[in-house]
Amino acid sequence: MKAVKIGMPLLMIIIASVFLISSFAIPRANLGNPNGPLYFPIGLSIFMLVLSIIYLINELKTLHERNGKIQGLFEGRTLKLIAVTIALGVIYAFIFEPFGFLISTILFLGCLLFYVNGWKKWKANIIVTISFSFITWYGFSELLGVSLP
Amino acid sequence: MDAFLQGFQIVLQPMNIFWVVIGGFLGTIVGMLPGLGPATAVAVLIPITFGMDPTSAIILMAAIYYGAMYGGSRSSILLNTPGDGSAIAATFDGYPMAQKGQAGEAMAISAVASFIGGVLAVFGFIFLAKPLANFALKFGPSEYFLLMLLTLSAIVSLSIGKMVKGFIAMALGLLISTIGIDPQTGVHRFTMDIPHLSEGIEFLIVIIGVYAVGEVFYNFLTIDKVKKEKKKVGRIWFTKEQWKRSKWPILRSAPLGFIVGVLPGAGGSIASMMSYSSEKQLSKKPEEFGEGAVEGLAAPESSNNAASVGAMIPLLTMGIPGSGTTAVMLGALIMLGVRPGPLLFENDPGMVWALINSMFIGNIALVIINILLVGLLVKILDTPAKVLYPLIIMLAFIGTYTLSYSTVDYFLLLLFGVIGLFMKIMDFPIAPLVLAIIVGGDMEQNFRMALTSSNGSLSIFFSSGISITLIVLTVLSLFYPIVINRFKKRSRNGDKEAISA
Amino acid sequence: MKKIGILLLSVLLLAACSSGKASNSADYPSKNIEIVAPASPGGGWDLTARSVQKILKDNKLVKSNVNVINKPGGGGEVGWNYLHSKDSHNLAVNSSLLLTNNLLGQSKLTHKDFTPLATLATEWQAIAVSVDSPYKSINDLMEQIKKDPKSIKIGVGPGLGNDDHLAFVQVADMKGITPADLNFLVYDGGGGDVVTALMGNHVDVVTTSLSEVKDQHLAGKLRILTVSSDQTLEELEDVPTLQEEGIDMVFPHWRGIMGPPDMTEEEIKYWDEKLTEMVKTDEWKKLLENNDWDDFYQNSEETKAFFDEQEKLYKDLINDSGLVK
Numbered sequence: 001m002k003a004v005k006i007g008m009p010l011l012m013i014i015i016a017s018v019f020l021i022s023s024f025a026i027p028r029a030n031l032g033n034p035n036g037p038l039y040f041p042i043g044l045s046i047f048m049l050v051l052s053i054i055y056l057i058n059e060l061k062t063l064h065e066r067n068g069k070i071q072g073l074f075e076g077r078t079l080k081l082i083a084v085t086i087a088l089g090v091i092y093a094f095i096f097e098p099f100g101f102l103i104s105t106i107l108f109l110g111c112l113l114f115y116v117n118g119w120k121k122w123k124a125n126i127i128v129t130i131s132f133s134f135i136t137w138y139g140f141s142e143l144l145g146v147s148l149p
Numbered sequence: 150m151d152a153f154l155q156g157f158q159i160v161l162q163p164m165n166i167f168w169v170v171i172g173g174f175l176g177t178i179v180g181m182l183p184g185l186g187p188a189t190a191v192a193v194l195i196p197i198t199f200g201m202d203p204t205s206a207i208i209l210m211a212a213i214y215y216g217a218m219y220g221g222s223r224s225s226i227l228l229n230t231p232g233d234g235s236a237i238a239a240t241f242d243g244y245p246m247a248q249k250g251q252a253g254e255a256m257a258i259s260a261v262a263s264f265i266g267g268v269l270a271v272f273g274f275i276f277l278a279k280p281l282a283n284f285a286l287k288f289g290p291s292e293y294f295l296l297m298l299l300t301l302s303a304i305v306s307l308s309i310g311k312m313v314k315g316f317i318a319m320a321l322g323l324l325i326s327t328i329g330i331d332p333q334t335g336v337h338r339f340t341m342d343i344p345h346l347s348e349g350i351e352f353l354i355v356i357i358g359v360y361a362v363g364e365v366f367y368n369f370l371t372i373d374k375v376k377k378e379k380k381k382v383g384r385i386w387f388t389k390e391q392w393k394r395s396k397w398p399i400l401r402s403a404p405l406g407f408i409v410g411v412l413p414g415a416g417g418s419i420a421s422m423m424s425y426s427s428e429k430q431l432s433k434k435p436e437e438f439g440e441g442a443v444e445g446l447a448a449p450e451s452s453n454n455a456a457s458v459g460a461m462i463p464l465l466t467m468g469i470p471g472s473g474t475t476a477v478m479l480g481a482l483i484m485l486g487v488r489p490g491p492l493l494f495e496n497d498p499g500m501v502w503a504l505i506n507s508m509f510i511g512n513i514a515l516v517i518i519n520i521l522l523v524g525l526l527v528k529i530l531d532t533p534a535k536v537l538y539p540l541i542i543m544l545a546f547i548g549t550y551t552l553s554y555s556t557v558d559y560f561l562l563l564l565f566g567v568i569g570l571f572m573k574i575m576d577f578p579i580a581p582l583v584l585a586i587i588v589g590g591d592m593e594q595n596f597r598m599a600l601t602s603s604n605g606s607l608s609i610f611f612s613s614g615i616s617i618t619l620i621v622l623t624v625l626s627l628f629y630p631i632v633i634n635r636f637k638k639r640s641r642n643g644d645k646e647a648i649s650a
Numbered sequence: 651m652k653k654i655g656i657l658l659l660s661v662l663l664l665a666a667c668s669s670g671k672a673s674n675s676a677d678y679p680s681k682n683i684e685i686v687a688p689a690s691p692g693g694g695w696d697l698t699a700r701s702v703q704k705i706l707k708d709n710k711l712v713k714s715n716v717n718v719i720n721k722p723g724g725g726g727e728v729g730w731n732y733l734h735s736k737d738s739h740n741l742a743v744n745s746s747l748l749l750t751n752n753l754l755g756q757s758k759l760t761h762k763d764f765t766p767l768a769t770l771a772t773e774w775q776a777i778a779v780s781v782d783s784p785y786k787s788i789n790d791l792m793e794q795i796k797k798d799p800k801s802i803k804i805g806v807g808p809g810l811g812n813d814d815h816l817a818f819v820q821v822a823d824m825k826g827i828t829p830a831d832l833n834f835l836v837y838d839g840g841g842g843d844v845v846t847a848l849m850g851n852h853v854d855v856v857t858t859s860l861s862e863v864k865d866q867h868l869a870g871k872l873r874i875l876t877v878s879s880d881q882t883l884e885e886l887e888d889v890p891t892l893q894e895e896g897i898d899m900v901f902p903h904w905r906g907i908m909g910p911p912d913m914t915e916e917e918i919k920y921w922d923e924k925l926t927e928m929v930k931t932d933e934w935k936k937l938l939e940n941n942d943w944d945d946f947y948q949n950s951e952e953t954k955a956f957f958d959e960q961e962k963l964y965k966d967l968i969n970d971s972g973l974v975k
Binding site: 189192193195285286287288289290330332333334335344345347348413463467468469470476477479480483484485486488490491492553554555590591594598601602604 | 728731838843
């Protein structure tokens, strides 16, 4: 809980610092003002860094206040749901082109539905998976002419 | 006048009415789907238009364009996931309305607002096309920079009470927009030698990630909790009271959106944001904005549809595309042997007037289509959450694929989904992030071009009437809410004192 | 209707799969041809690919089906990388970016990593000023740049290192101006934005493809100083070519088509025949006319030599431009 509260501003500080440090690594331009490409990123990352530090201080002040949303994150299977969705998404990215649209989408949507909606409603899950995969495939690739693998 | 009537005759041919309706319907559908926007829809239709009469083709493509403006807000209202940049403003009050059980009213008013905005803009087109095209030419790099600055400051100023977070989100968005090859110098910035990143991060991926995927993740927090009592979506038409509140905002936003739409490169996202924030500042009840104020939905809807009509002006009068969609339309028209430009009005007035008149018919058709769809679309809310969310995730992935035809973007999509989740949990405003990514690249380039052309002198930003107006508006947009707040507090305190005395 | 469509499609797919196995050069093409457009739908490459597709199909020049697939990203890099790993039933459209990406250090691939099949068409470059500009000819303008390079703002888009930019660099080079001193304003929206900037007098001169400025010139909204073609163009008899202005260069902005590496002799010959036929069709001529393109057909052999020659030219131009050190 506290970790998230401090983690967010810390993350912002880290992002700003990474941008700031890599801004200096941008090669100098050979044309026009050699530092032209640098000003914006450097200015912005300093701006963001300062604000993130202010944000951190604000969070530290209110560290003990409860935040229902953060609690929600650690309750029940929320974290698991998010993690599984991301994992399935990554797998989807890898199988999308080799397996083709239909097979990979049926697998992806099917797994996700079974996990989120539960095994009990397996009939509905299967029907939804198959029908929606076909409808989107038909709609995108046939009606709209989008080239899908 | 002859040309005007001739144009009407062409539009009223059954075949052309058919194309208007088809285009509008298709536009509504693609507008609703995440990622698929009017630009993609027009592009994939190009092979079909090869065999068509050029007039029918341009009517069809235009109908898709403004049809998408109608459709874009549907998913903003129902699911808090805008279909593209112009529909972001519709999430601010549209989604809260839906949560209060007013999804039907919200969709109906937004359709009517779009209709009014569209029709007013067509009138604007008829009478003002040429002077406005010339006005748009006055916008140089410094004016564009200031226009974008105004948009950003207007959007950040909406996040009263969490300004620090608003500015952090904006800065992050602007930094993300610097990723890629710097156009002015050809230098690679933050690309880490990944060719995929050299053209920068597509803002639509960020929209889909932060809004659609982020929203689903966020809803996972409560998915297993006791079912929220089912909201009744009884009404599918708005009340008299709602209409009274929206009437003037709709009428005011139409010309604003229209003019912003005429400026090449500005487009619907900027138009809808500007009218949202100006309505909030004009409103007597600004505190209701963001909580489901009906005028907060109606104003940007009127504005973005008017902008889509305005964007046709530079295309038709000068052959210059003012937005991604009109750029694709230009390509398609050239293939058909029509070259929009200064000569089109003289060489082929019948076609131009047919297009303009088709926008009347198209908007009438669209308002009917969209109101008929309301009853159907509210059913989406009856879908069990556990089935709906996986489907949204799947649509988000496919929408992303159609943007770049590459699965590399899937990882970016998930990353932005997680970022969106934490922003929602930690109560960050999301619009500044997304808008900063949309305008950031152009903003920086225009700033530097302005300085290059003035040899480094900042005076260029004060050198024209337009610039000074924009600066004044920017300052007002940042400080007006603060001043008003102070003023209100003081007068409230004053009231208390008066009572106690 | 839908069911029949799906059924037909699966039959087709099955047919394609089974015949794919028996592939040998005698019955090339043995499956669907795929043309890669290394850009999003709607752009120049996409239009080229879709036109080729349509004309090949409509005239039944190729016996198998032809599809277009979009692979945008990295200025063509993503699409060409994709083609690199495919078999000879995949083709891709290209332009000078194929050469310049590598020279600018943005890509490891060069034209040598592919099989050039043809150069199809070219656009010409134009240099234009506003109607009230004091510069009446390209030589007037270049003299002013020579005197004070910073005084002339040159509009170009969407990025440095493209033909619009390099054509101007070559002109400057020929006039003895150091190209690195040129004062470019880069509009990343591309040609349209550049023309708007010129008409609003936000830049002094633009360098862009002819099609972007031709109509404006004819309508008297701006003035084309010169075109990069080898002879005076139809409708633009009042505009001198660079050569007529004493600047001895011709600058085509060409588009072509190529295949993956290691195509067999027969396959190359097949495409030489088909593409020669294609550019003779009326539809192709109509397309060229609509786009203000010129016929620039060269077969595989000629294209190969042309690429080598172009690569040398671009290498010099990029070095002179100051883009890379």
